Amino acid sequence: MRNFFLMPLIYLPRVFFLFTLFSIVSVNLFAQKTVTGTITGEDNKPVSSVNIKEKGTSGGAISDANGKYKIDLKNSKSILIFSAVGYSTQEIAVENKTVIDVSVVIKEQTLDEATVIGYGSQRKKLLTGAVSSVTAKDISNLPLTGLDQALQGRIAGVQVTQNTGEPGGNISVRIRGVGSISAGSEPLYIVDGIPMTQIAGGLNSINPNDIERIDVLKDAASAAIYGSRASNGVVLVTTKHGKAGKIALNFDAYAGTQQSVKKIDLLNGPQFATLANENLVNGGLAPNPDWNNPSSLPTYDWQDEVLGSAPLQNYNISASSGTDKSRTYFSLGYLNQDGILQNSHYKRYTARLNSDYDITKRIKVGGTFNFSFDDKRTPITGSSDKGSLNNMVRMWPVNPIFSSIDGDINNALYGYKGYALVKAAAPALYYPGLNNVAYIDRVHYQYPQKSTNVLLAVFGEYEIIDGLKFRTSFNYLRNNSLFQFSRDGVPPAIDGRGPLIAISAYSETWRQIDQYNWINTLTYSKHINDHNFTIVAGTDALKNTYRQVGVDGSGNPSGQYNLNSISNLNVNGYNESYSLLSYIGRITYDYKNKYLLTANFRRDGSTKFAPANQYGNFPSASIGWRLSEEPFIKNIKAINELKLRGSYGIVGNQNIPNFKYASTYSNNAGLYNYVLGNTVVPAAYRNNIGDPGITWEKSAQTNFGLDAVLFNNLITLSADYYIKKQSDMLGDGPVPSYLDAPGDKITKNLFSMENKGLELLLGVIKKIGQVNFSATANFSTLDNKITKLLGSATDYISLPLGSLQGDDGGSQTRSAVGERIGNFWGYVADGIIQDAAEAASSGMSGVKPGDRRFKDLNGDKKIDANDKTIIGNGLPKYIFGLNLSATYKDFDFSVFFQGQAGVQVANMFNAYAMHIAGDNGFINGPAKWLNRWTGKGTSNDMPRNSYDAPSSNRYFSSAYIENASFVRIRNMQLGYTLPVKLISKMRINSLRFYISAQNLHTFTKYTGYDPEVGSRFQSNAGDAKQASDEVNPLSTGVDYGRYPLPRTILVGLNLRF
């Protein structure tokens, strides 16, 4: 039965083989010097750019657009080698054939592909560490705007979160959970051997179209070769290189539109006015006479004015060519993406040139050059008081957004530059907030930034004797960025509310990062009988310099982004550097490709630590056993490949600010001052008291893995279980305030943490009739626990979440020993107090019927801070992705799901909904206020609507916490490739059109704009330093009005010449 079911699968390749054989046999039997043929793929379409080489000679040919080739042979009894990117290499003996038609097989499941592992590569089947890959074929047809999108949802154990949906916005990548509390959790990115700096946005310089493959080193055994920077995993990006053959020209383009996915249901004008007046009256105050007749009031939809649709377009052109002696890849890219939030955009221009030269058989040189320029602008989002989205939902729906009048409109409004703004003279009680449209559009707070990135990597390789290669490579990276900030002045008559400030201001900050990196390695490979060795030894030196100059001032004419007419200039500078000097070693050994062993060692010296403490050693070892090579398994037909892996290693994290170990004095005149008379004079102070004993954060990681290919390549399975124990994590040790340590703390190696998880990857490829179907699914669990803070079992770290209007200011996360990092800490909401008796027994003072009740957890009949508990966590326990694709004749279809579960969001964005009467006047609220408590039994969810409602109605509690699990259709795509018949006349190789939808739908219960909140990242802080700051792992999953991800519908084409 089983065999019957599997029969088609088992026999299919054999039939295929016979077919191929038939093609080969059906030839002229006379020996000739020339061979011709047609090369086709599995779909019987011609395949171009296949290299055909006569084995042992330098002669070669390349198949043309119609898959045809012609090769002149030097020997009559040659063997022809057919090779092409993405296809398995085949060798076919010519014998006396003159026509050899070949059907090439896509290198889909082959475990023979070379996986990049850092300072070298290894065949996938021989890998012993936990390495996962994304290759060009996974992503080449997808309209990606950034490298992060190539990773998202595709690799088990890798969580990619867009911390903001703004174009070109910040992302977090977490490999196997949060790796550190204070030293950063982002992985190390190595692009073509160049370690990227940890500055936000640096990866934006890589055009995703240029990516050949991404290999993610997840466990310590793989990552230890990167030592002190590897504890959060390593992402190795390899870009496309030229291939020998005729020029292959690719043109890819897509364009489309992005839309805001969701609108929050808010009160309309009449509803708002009714409820606001009710609020005043219930609080014993007079109603606002302007709202006497609510039904006559208009409704202005502020969401519509702020969030809209925005175009997106992307063009890439690349050329690849080469001979067997030199190869080149050249590409140009242009991305122009507007944001769905008004006045935000991202533009990127990229250019890449990758060249390889084989000078002699033994000497190879080459280089990669990448240039990018990006231009980004976005209003503030994700900030508690200035966020565009926060303000947008709070705006009075009865107030107009625009005004054609310049000057007074009525008592409360003022026409200014086409906008209706609020006048200061308006009573504070009726304060309707800032005109958010004006705010994000023209009048206030613009943060444009422009960035130029140059990457240059050159290498030379010399094969001294067979198997012994010396390679030296020099990498250089430069980032130049300009951060600007501009704020318009407004007339004093309308000023004075919130951050509106009368005086205009302007600042610009120039940042330059230089990094050079020199790597020398000696690699020796040797096969002695069935023993295979590869030994790598080398050195790696890296120096990174950061320099920044900022100028700010005020009094600039409105809208001018230059320093010419600015007064009150203030200049500040910032400049520092760090270096790493490392020694690396690796031994890879296998016996008969069956018993596998890899050992890595790295010794790192870093300027981040005191001279006596600069060096650290990072060893690792891993073993593998390919059971499928054992006779007792080899005979089981259902098992094509079966490997068990185990590894252990120690890696480090050194990503802390420089000179934390030293006692230092601030001497930055721009930052710290005193005044004498009316003159500002520079002041200095001790800005750090260092512990010279501090050292690397260490992460000891154990990994068990299994890889299998089953049922004649039908199923690919990979499973890993890991335990990561982070110790010596850098944390702030508190010292008594009388010692004047800055911030009353000294950085020491204090904390410990543990991450555990299971990762599963399952792939299925099947051909059903004419449909080629494939599915890849991944699923991971993330289990995090803090095991030590200062030493006591009851230690915890609190992080205030900031008081957004609507909470009592007590909102916080608490990361306690024995618990997950970043737990939300607050009261447990317990419905609404329905009557006086319930109020009396609530344990809360000052509450009346209609107010919110909290659970008395300790049973002391009193609600106080002791009743706070863990009410949620923003780190998902489960992440998963599913990619389904199918091709039928000329059509291809794919859909990609991605999601997370076991995760909550603290909806601070919605916290404003907890009252209509805000701290500074009235604010609009969600439509659910219509269901407010108005008497016993009317609501057990929304409290009463009254001006005198107690602040306890707004305490940070489980009422703020929402389930943020989601499944998102990240991408859905339908493509059509023009039939060969049609295009062959057009001298093109292939032409494919597609329509694609991104973020098509998100299945979630979350009521905010988007459940994918990520870690707090206040976009465009206007300060280069701040913009480069890592997101804070202690505040993951807190929604401050994050820029939502748009839904994108686009059409594209892939053209191959």
Next chain:
Amino acid sequence: MKKILIACLITAAAVFILQACKKSFLTAEPQTGAAFDQTYFKSKKDFVAFTFGAYSELGGTWNFAPLGKGMQGWVVESNIFLHDVNQGSEQPYDLNTFATPTSQLASGWTVLYKIISRANVLLEKLVSDGAVLTAAEKDFAEGEAKFLRGFAYYSLAQKYGDAILYLKSYDVSDAEALSLARSPEAQVWAQAIADLTAAAQKLPKDWDVANLGRATKGSALGYLANAYMYTKEWPKAKQASIDLDAVGKYSLLPTANIRDLFSYQTENTAESIFEIQYYFVPGAKVNWDGSPNYGQFLNWVCGPQGIGNDYAVFNGTGAVVGSMQLANSFEPNDVRRQQFIKVAGESYKGETMRTICNIPNNIAQNNSCFSAKWWTGTADNITNIQEWWWAQNIIAFRYAEFLLNYSEILFESGDAAGAYSKLNQVRVRAGLAPRVMQADRETFFTHLMKERRSELNFEPNLWFHYTRTGRAAKFLLDEYAFTMQTKWNHYPVPQGDIDLNPKIVQNAGY
């Protein structure tokens, strides 16, 4: 074989090059924003900047403000009032705050120790790296360091009583520093007196115009006299007062110019003995951590709420207002009442004061007075008052207060006539008739405390004159029917420090 040799040579070369540069390669100097401990003090400029680093802790945005870290003794008249009306509310600036060791009261401790710590560093560095200074520069630097440390220990003894005596710069090797106990108050006074005495000998009588605001010989002598007043060493207190007068640069401003004491335009007057310097930089960034800390928030917190931006920053918060008891306590024709206290219905700089606020939690203001010492209204506005901070200096100690203290010192030294002559200088300046000398102790103190209340309301030291002389309880009871708790004589020590160092014992009652 030859190739293996090449391989070895290349490897050797690579390793050699790396080794050769290894030493310098892994050396990094903090280039901006920081200098290593061993290399910072290289010139006069560095010493001076570091001295200003200590001063700046005095002057922070909040540090000297009533809502802030210093929690000076000047808000007593307003606090009680707010407390009285707003029962049950938790106004952070409420005298009720004394009941629990809140960060507001406790954090003054932290600020004062920052000053001490910086003075300690400065004194050590003067020994190790002072060779770059001339003898006079060294004297001045030592004088300023000792004045600042003396002032800080004086303030600690005054506000907290017992305090930790720590006289060196801290680094992590000093494990003992983490478990120091508080020294008795008498020792703290002794330290303050020693430092202020030394400072008085080293400091110059005057600084040039460019250095206005730095501590002088007079500043040191003024606080020295005050310290002796606390320790009741009356002869020494008298001598210090004589010495201060002998400096010869201090006098009361004329009656007609009394308004100049609290004005942005007229600062560092002849009446100022020690003045915290503030400055408004138009358009400068607001920085919530207090740096750059050029301005203070008093105009904002003392402005009546809802008065409008034209009169107070951000409409005013009305957070610190005065009681009507204070407004009504002045004698008729007291210039200080006319100039510095405003109640509803009165005119101030062309504006009639109204009871503006109808916001429930500020009903206090419906029946209160405003201090025009800090809320200065339109006339003193410079451009862009809409920024949050205010540029007016805060006089920490002025000649009028010195004269009233001198009066007390002379009375305690048995010179009642002298005491009244000093007291009357202040009265006459306020447009009042001089008092006739009374030898009776209680009568004298009634007169003296009355004068202090009229002269020093909303200034940093008034409350401590009540606690120091043991008159706080009676004052609160008589004026406000409010029962004083003994523990209010001292502030609470920050709980955070006690948690980290259990040897620190909290003040009784907290």
